[in-house]
Amino acid sequence: MATVKESQFSVDEHGYYGNFGGAFIPEMLYPNVKQLQEQYLQIMYDPAFQQQFQQLLRDYVGRPTPLYLAERLSKKHGTSIYLKREDLCHTGAHKINNTVGQILLAERLGKKRIIAETGAGQHGVATATVCALKGLECIVYMGEKDIERQAPNVARMKMLGATVVPAVSGSKTLKDATNEAIRDWINNPVDTHYIIGSVVGPHPYPDMVTRFQSVISEEIKKQLLEKTGSELPTHVIACVGGGSNASGAFYHFLDDLSVKLIAVEAAGCGIHSGMSAATTQLGKPGILHGSKSLLMQTEDGQVTEPHSISAGLDYPGIGPLQAHLYASGRGTFMSATDEQALAAGFEISKTEGIIPALETAHAFSVLNDIQFEKEDVVVICLSGRGDKDLATYMKYLK
Amino acid sequence: MNRIDQLFKEKHHRVLNVYCTAGYPKLDSIQQVLASLQLRGADIVEIGMPYSDPLADGPVIQQSNMVALENGMSIPVLFEQLKNIRETIELPIILMGYMNPILQFGLEKFCKIAEEVGVDGIILPDLPMYEFETEYQQLFEKHGLRFIFLVTPETSEERIRKIDGLSSGFLYAVSSSSTTGNNKAIEDQEMYFKKLQDMKLKNPILVGFGIKDKSTFQSACQYTNGAIIGSAYIRALEHSMDIDLTTKEFLNAILH
CATH class of the missing domain: 3.40.50.1100 (Rossmann fold)
Structure with missing residues (x-):
């Protein structure tokens, strides 16, 4: 069973790997991010969580x-x-390792609504999948340009019951989809969990997603x-x-x-x-x-x-x-x-x-x-x- | 004396802070915008430094940021435009922006030039308290710049007290959990504003996000020292043929 592992490449208590990391977020996101910072390791390495997570990885993934x-x-x-x-x-794709972990975490945090960003659509599909599995509302932000070039994944997300929202700002790709997802979280701080698909975002996301992967x-x-x-x-x-x-x-x-x-x-x-x-x-x-x-x-x-x-x-x-x-x-x-x-x-x-x-x-x-x-x-x-x-x-x- | 401190010494009610984006609607609009805001009754002006990825902002201010960047706005250009601003403008000036452009410009250089051109305060929504305390606080203080933090309806009382302790100038009370320019009903936030008032904080309080007209301005002012208007003014400027006329009509409708 997985345990908390420390190494010279582990994140420090403020979310830094060497000079990189941290949590540069507006105050509107503070309660959610703080809650994750305080609880993610405790939840992830709880034996009951691990049992459920490992079982899903084996039997579902x-x-x-x-x-x-x-x-x-x-x-x-x-x-x-x-x-x-x-x-x-x-x-x-590997993306589902993380979404299975985060959906279990979101459940334990009592969240009812899930948002995600996606580039190629693999993370969007993986998020829509676990939301369907758990019966949670799912909104996926995807750059308008990516919606065009990854049409099969857009269709899959819709079939899985997710709402795909085009990000039309900036370059209309992953960066902008991420901006829109963060803005959604700012606007819906209480009931929503943001499942980030990569090892980016404010601490603890980089470490949390790394551990799930x-x-x-x-x-x-x-x-x-x-x-x-x-x-x-x-x-x-x-x-x-x-x-x-x-x-x-x-x-x-x-x-x-x-x-x-x-x-x-x-x-x-x-x-x-x-x-x-x-x-x-x-x-x-x-x-x-x-x-x-x-x-x-x-x-x-x-x-x-x-x-x-x-x-x-x-x-x-x-x-x-x-x-x-x-x-x-x-x-x-x-x-x-x-x-x-x-x-x-x-x-x-x-x-x-x-x-x-x-x-x-x-x-x-x-x-x-x-x-x-x-x-x-x-x-x-x-x-x-x-x-x-x-x-x-x-x-x-x- | 710092102009923000001076203002709140003299005025405690219905303080109106108006936000504009540097480089919007035209690259060199700022002098005229500031002059009009001063003439037509604003108390503070908050100048937004445009960024490609303004996370805390809704569609209206995002769009103004994009236009401003396309017009060629940048921190060096803005400082050049503000070089002699204190010859004509007495309003307190606050610069608002995001961390990345300032980091690339150099934070120390930024504070130094801001002081030289006569800036009074800074708002950086993505600079968290931890980073501020450990790295940046002394620099802002050294250059006489007030640093204004945000609090939201979700901020705990304990944290509001801590933020109040670190803030100077005033406290920016975000009206509801949202990005700028939202349509959430400000009237529903009365309990939150009243709580802030009852906490007897060190700093004056201005309410922002979703203030767009006379009625929302009055709601915000009921329990606090005033309010900040951003998206609504940007929207007014969008199709303006005459900045002063637009500003006059806009502020008249709110203040009178």
């Missing part, structure tokens, strides 16, 4: 997800490459031990938008310094093309959505509009833990362009029979940029499946 040795891919790169199959979770690395350790005799891989690779699947896949390896943690950002049309979402390469310290982190912004501190072909990575910031991993050197940050991600998506589909989400395809892309040793053990977090991206993939199918 379908955990543990397999750790699969991708033979053809391994052969190509002359090493052992394992895929952590989060795409096989119910709803098709940490089941990914917890399972990887156990499964690797069975398969290889050692619980430690040499590399863990994950894509990063806000950083939720990366934080979950890295979590139990943070203090195992021999394990290279590789985060892959979306370079869009190229890091310096002006059409990119590679936050660590282009960002400076700043404050957005309630925490201090790295942020893509103008000289005047206005948040800039990122670009990525994948809606889930199209975010101008990065979670504070990820910013700390970057700044401290614990994490290695790489990037993949739209074109490279598409190529990797097509390749994995044909060599492994798995159509990855466009977000995940970014993680696969960097295999080409790393020189592996034969005895390396590489784990890639296959964060989601690509059904939602078929329309985009088809545009480029040769």
